[in-house]
Every structure is written in C-alpha cells, then in structure tokens.
Amino acid sequence: MNASSQVSPAIGTPKNYRGRFAPSPTGPLHFGSLIAAVGSYLDARSQGGEWLVRMENIDTPRNVPGAAEQILATLEAFGFEWDGPVLWQSRRREAYQAALESLTAAGLVYGCACSRKEIADSAGRPAIDGGLAYPGLCRTGLPPGRAARAWRLRVDDREIAFTDRLQGRISQHLERDVGDFVLLRADGLFAYQLAVTVDDHFQGISDIVRGADLLASTPRQIWLQRCLGFAEPRYAHLPVASNAAGEKLSKQTLAPALATDRAAAELVAALCFLGQAAPAELAGAPLAEVWAWAFANWVFAAIPRLPAIPLSAPG
Template identity: 55%
Template structure:
C-alpha cells in the first residue's frame, strides 16, 4: 500500500460522456474534501479511454460545472485518450511476464458457459482460451491471468473487503481487438503515474478494486488507499447515471447542489454556509473531524 507518509494526492476521474449529475457531484465532493482535509493535492482526470462513449465537449462542461461548485484541479487535466503508448508499454511488460493471452470468446459464449457468481454478482470468465485460441477463431480481446487466492484490502468507509478475483471474476480483459483499452488497466497505470495516494469514489466501483490492486501488484506499483462512498439512487432504486438519464446538476445554484451532495454523504446540512466557498470551508472541517484526520497530516 502507499505509505501514509507520502504527500496526499487525490483525484476525481469522470467519464466525459455527459454532464455531471448529483451522483457524480457526491463523488467529486468527497474526493475534494478528503484531499483538502489532508492538506493534499486534488487532480481531475478525464477517463475517455472508451472512445465510442465520449461526447464531444462534455469534458469542458464537466470542468465548468466543477469550477462553479468551487472545485478545480491542482494540476493540468490528464486525458486517457492521449496515453495509449503508456498502456501499450504496460501490456508489453505483462506479455513479457507470460501473463497475457488472446481470447476469442464472445459475450454470449461466456454468458452461456459461466453462471453468475453468488458473491460477486458477475459472470467469471471460465478460462476457455487460457491454453490457446480454439481452431478457426481469431482474438477478440487480450486477457491477463489472475493469480489464485483471496485478495483483501481495507476500505476507509466500508472496512475490510476480500475477493477471490480468479474465482469470482476470472482473467480480465485489458484490450479489445478494436484497439480500445480496458478501464481496469488504464486506471491502474494512471493512478500510479500521477502519484495518487488516495482514491475516493462511488461504491459502484468497489467490486473493481481487488482486481485493480492485483493488477497493480503484478506490475510492482504502489497501491493507493481507497474509500468508497454511498451511491445516489433514483425512485426505482437504480444508481443515478448518465445511461439512466440522470439530469445534469444545476450549477446556477451551487450551494443547493453542494448541500444535496453533502447530505447524501450522511452529514447534516450546513445552514450557516451562505456561499459555496463558505460551505467548502465548513465541510472540510467537518470531514476532518468525521474521519479523525490529525492536523499534522493535513
């Protein structure tokens, strides 16, 4: 894990597939407050590795929304779409270690051959192509071999978490045949390259953490501490998302949006805050008290 003595570096990494909704603001606010409470740096990274889902101009909308809420990156914004060579180098390292193999399975074939795992809720890849492509099949993706055994980590919000990645998830895809890089590889490499010490994000990404840490360990990278904060759900119990049509947050009333995100994190409203700046100052103090962050570490 990253040393507690390392200078704190946090990040918010939205996908530019549309404007921020309230659920996104919850994650952004939590990560920003944690960085400020520790006296650290807060970075914004655009996770546009999935080209087909990227909406032109959405990155600038997101940055403008964050600025309206009083949150701006402490360094230049990094775009995953400009980092293909870095991901290629990581894939080459894993290939040299004998851990990468081509997979010719379709999603339907995997669905038909692998039941949903009772714990992870995912369909583990059954390892069909581990010993080679089936006759007449070409590669549809490149997978990395996941080691056997249970991987555990301490989540700062949810406590100890464990997952047998090989059994519950299987070998994960790192690159598709169309050249698209998998989020699981890109996020691990980017966090390491940016010196991220702490990841604060939504609980929907909790299930990805073990596989990301296993991949990071395989590459010899430091592992950031993690905190997964509660999700916002709609009236049907679905998490707010761009895919589900969640409305963009109204940054014309920044204090309203910030208070909504703050209470969604389980805190009482801050009625004395009359501006976004005042709110962020008070919220940082309250966050520091809630998580027992010592002033010497801030």
C-alpha cells in the same frame, strides 16, 4: 489547474496525500458525480494533500461530444480547484500499450478468441460485477483456426483483500468471482481496469476516494498493481445515491445534470448526504461561504458506512 487563483485551505499536516476525481465524459455531471467529487476533494484538502482531475475518455464510443469541457466548466462553477493540468486518458495509449507488453512478456497475458455469446453458452458462472466470470476457454491456447479478439490477464484463486476506510474488509477470489479479465478489448480499445491502474500509478495517487459502485473493480486493480509492481493506494468507497427504484444515480438512469445556478444548494445537499452537519441556511449563502464551512468542519468519520443511500432518506 482551473482558472481560479485562490488556493483551498489545507487542514492538518501534509502527508504526501494525492487524491483524484476521474469522471467519464459520457454526459454532464449529476448529483452522484458531485458526491464523489466533494468526498474526494475534502478528504484531500483536510489532509493537506493534492487533488487532481483526470478525464477518463478512453472508451471513445461512449463519449459525448462537448461533455468533457462541460464537466470541467461545471467543476469550476462549483468552486473546485485542482492541482496541475487535467490528465486525458485519450493521450495515454502508449503508456497502456507499454504496460500490456510488460505483462505479456511476463507470461501473464494471453489472446482470447471468445465472443460474448460463446462465454454465455459455456455456462459460465455469474461474475461479482453482474456479468459472467470468464471460464478460461482460451487459457491454454486459441482454438484451431481462430484469431485473438481480445487480450486477458491471468488470475489465480488466491484471495485479494483490502481494508476500505469506509466499507471495511473487502475480499474476492478473482478466479471464482471474475475470471481472467480483459485488458485490450476486441474493438482495439484498452479496458478501464488497465487504464485506471496505469494512470493512478503515473499520477502518484496515494488515496482513491470514489463511489461504492466501483468496489467490485478494486480487487482487479490491486491484482494489476501487483503484477506491474505498483504501490497499492488506500481506498475509501463512498455511499452512492440511489433513486426511488433503488438504481444508482447515473446517466443511464437519467439523473439530471447539476444546476450551476444552484451550486451552493447542491453542495450543501452533497455535504448532508455525506453525513456532514451543514446548516440549512448555507444553501442560500455565497458559494465561498459554503466551501469555507466545509473546509472548517469536514469530518470523514461522519460519512455513512453504507454502499448506497436512497435520496429520499439521505445521511
């Protein structure tokens, strides 16, 4: 739990709701991060639920020294209060290894010797996430004299579909749209898809509220949940903020860090982006007053049902 001794009000009847916010320490939090934090936090609290924080720092080459601590300090400065200790993915490698071994024992995982260039040269189909769908070159065994570089999970051509609380019905045919996907990378690191699926189950997450940029990943996570015998959480993918060029706000697009000395104004802007009718004067009010208004007036149905919204035209 964070340093504050206050408890955020819970609106409504408890329903064993457990949500989470899971930033990656690749840089400071920005406005796009704040939208995901506010949406997940208020959805949890409005349903009498818990809200956890997980630090997704498994991709160590991308981690920025000190960013994780800065993220937690920013959340505290903005008045977020989470339940229980922060979960650090870097301390969970044994759990990911156990899941990988379970899938391997079930015949669902195989070694792959392919390089990125070999996959590209095989005229693989474009994948739904912008990469290339894996063409199954090593599905029936490694080429002679080649060693496995990565480990992939087998998929099939059935439709994986779910109903998102905001984006509606989402479906993919994993074999066509993605192909067998990596669980253990060539550099020895566990892939995001495996880590997030194992951690959501471990933490008992019932509801995942996050940005719509992760919609394309969700069917892979649902497939993993089914392969591992895990329950499927409910999903709500919030619209992401885009810049003038139509790019998602991110560290890669040089989104500025949140200004903690303008926390109230930043929170009000995030609420308005999410369709909440926050009064303009709240931007100059004490932080506690902003949260009090948010807890009392949060309306999930008011969130725009769009994958992205330009910051020049919020709401």
